[in-house]
Amino acid sequence: MAARRVPLVLLACGSFNPITNQHMRLFELARDHMHSTGQYQVVGGIVSPVSDSYGKQGLVLAKHRVAMAELALQSSNWVTVDEWESQQPDWTETVVTMRYHYGRILKEYERSVGMHNNSNPSPQLKLLCGADFLDTFKIPGLWRDDHVEELVGHFGLVCVSRGELQPERAVHESDLLSYHRHNIFHVREWVKNETSATEVRRALRRDVNIAIRKIATLLKPDKDIVHEGDHIIIKTLSTFKNYNMDFYVSQEFEEDLSGVDDRKCMTTITWEGDRLVCVQKGEIEGRGWTHWVEGDELHLELRAAGVVSKQVFKKT
Numbered sequence: 001m002a003a004r005r006v007p008l009v010l011l012a013c014g015s016f017n018p019i020t021n022q023h024m025r026l027f028e029l030a031r032d033h034m035h036s037t038g039q040y041q042v043v044g045g046i047v048s049p050v051s052d053s054y055g056k057q058g059l060v061l062a063k064h065r066v067a068m069a070e071l072a073l074q075s076s077n078w079v080t081v082d083e084w085e086s087q088q089p090d091w092t093e094t095v096v097t098m099r100y101h102y103g104r105i106l107k108e109y110e111r112s113v114g115m116h117n118n119s120n121p122s123p124q125l126k127l128l129c130g131a132d133f134l135d136t137f138k139i140p141g142l143w144r145d146d147h148v149e150e151l152v153g154h155f156g157l158v159c160v161s162r163g164e165l166q167p168e169r170a171v172h173e174s175d176l177l178s179y180h181r182h183n184i185f186h187v188r189e190w191v192k193n194e195t196s197a198t199e200v201r202r203a204l205r206r207d208v209n210i211a212i213r214k215i216a217t218l219l220k221p222d223k224d225i226v227h228e229g230d231h232i233i234i235k236t237l238s239t240f241k242n243y244n245m246d247f248y249v250s251q252e253f254e255e256d257l258s259g260v261d262d263r264k265c266m267t268t269i270t271w272e273g274d275r276l277v278c279v280q281k282g283e284i285e286g287r288g289w290t291h292w293v294e295g296d297e298l299h300l301e302l303r304a305a306g307v308v309s310k311q312v313f314k315k316t
């Protein structure tokens, strides 16, 4: 009788700032590879974005990184985003995140064993990473030795090649990694792919047209409104762009939206009862918006060429 395969969950920790299609491909490559060993059955994948306190330059707020990852992974039936790490008040070391998920996975398994009396092998959790991640083990002071030991000795690593990096060499040059090499799985990505979150952010910064419009639909912005008589400032704060609208009620002004979606228009904002109504005369017919408050909610209706979209903001 064939030995039963070990159920395996793959966990990827990182900034996901933002998630890219290469992150999603990592999971697919790793799953195929682990299945090809004949020992494992990959039963799930987890994307775990770091918390805001990681403090890396340009790190977008966790709620946006999580929201983008959730949308990106909607089409996957086995990889999900987990918010736990991203919501921790302090930066969480990777091994601590692994312990948390493994504890959760084991509890679930024990519950199912109790219910079905099954004799399947216990599940395992392995860290899924790119070759650049493995290279960071050798940076002095970045990783505790006992953490690396636990990571590769107890859990295990599935490492996907990235560019010219040589993860096999990194393992060979470390006594600790070499000792646990049987628990480090190397996956070769043969398709040359230089996608990186840094490059995606750079492209977004430089080309605000198509990319920013697409990303804007994924963001959850905050609104900060300062209201002094007829002078109103509405700040729309999101991670890729902040936009300030500074105006006097009933006074037409030229609105420069070049940092948002590359257009200028002549804008007038007036009160209609307790609703703030904006008319934007420019390239698109019937463009404008209406803001109003209902209890704890700020409502925004956006209009353009007969199309209406709505946003609701919760008071914080």
Ligand SMILES: Nc1ncnc2c1ncn2[C@@H]1O[C@H](COP(=O)(O)OP(=O)(O)OP(=O)(O)O)[C@@H](O)[C@H]1O
Residues within 6 Å of the ligand: 012, 013, 014, 015, 016, 017, 022, 023, 026, 128, 129, 130, 131, 132, 133, 160, 161, 162, 163, 193, 194, 195, 196, 197, 198, 199
């Ligand atoms: N193109 C890629 N090939 C292999 N691994 C990748 C690739 N892109 C990301 N990864 C891996 O995905 C994990 C999470 O990556 P992370 O969020 O740090 O993205 P990143 O693209 O490396 O970001 P940045 O460019 O900002 O450093 C890491 O283990 C990283 O090595």
Ligand SMILES: NC(=O)c1ccc[n+]([C@@H]2O[C@H](COP(=O)(O)O)[C@@H](O)[C@H]2O)c1
Residues within 6 Å of the ligand: 013, 014, 015, 016, 050, 054, 056, 092, 093, 094, 095, 136, 142, 143, 144, 147
């Ligand atoms: N000692 C540790 O546990 C340790 C050290 C450095 C980075 N990391 C993790 O590696 C990942 C690195 O992500 P970035 O490549 O986006 O910086 C993050 O998830 C971070 O938490 C962990």
